Amino acid sequence: MNDQSAGWSPDSDDDDGEGRRQRHFVERQLMDRARRAVEYDHQERPRWVLQRLVALAAALALVAIILLGFDAFLTSVQRVLRMIEAEEQKQKQEQQQPAPKPEDPMPAYVVPAD
Numbered sequence: 001m002n003d004q005s006a007g008w009s010p011d012s013d014d015d016d017g018e019g020r021r022q023r024h025f026v027e028r029q030l031m032d033r034a035r036r037a038v039e040y041d042h043q044e045r046p047r048w049v050l051q052r053l054v055a056l057a058a059a060l061a062l063v064a065i066i067l068l069g070f071d072a073f074l075t076s077v078q079r080v081l082r083m084i085e086a087e088e089q090k091q092k093q094e095q096q097q098p099a100p101k102p103e104d105p106m107p108a109y110v111v112p113a114d
Helices: 017-042 049-096
Strands: none
Touching: none
16 A cells, blocks of 8 residues: 555655656755755854944944033033023122112212113
């Protein structure tokens, strides 16, 4: 009885010559592919050191640019806050000037401050 559902056996004698040649061709192709895969696995690959160094330098440059931009932003905010504080102090000083005493002589005219 010939049961082919279990697969073919290499020593089956009921194949014709064309089937053996095709099976031999497929086996050879599979063995060649396996051999190439093993050779590829044992090959030493390039390390791509230059590529990684360039990527690292670009990443560091990007981080530096972002940090410098953030620093410039904070510096400008501090300047604005100092200007606002200086204006408030100036207004407080103007409000704190003592009013002239009623006994003080009144000037005939006032010279504007330039």
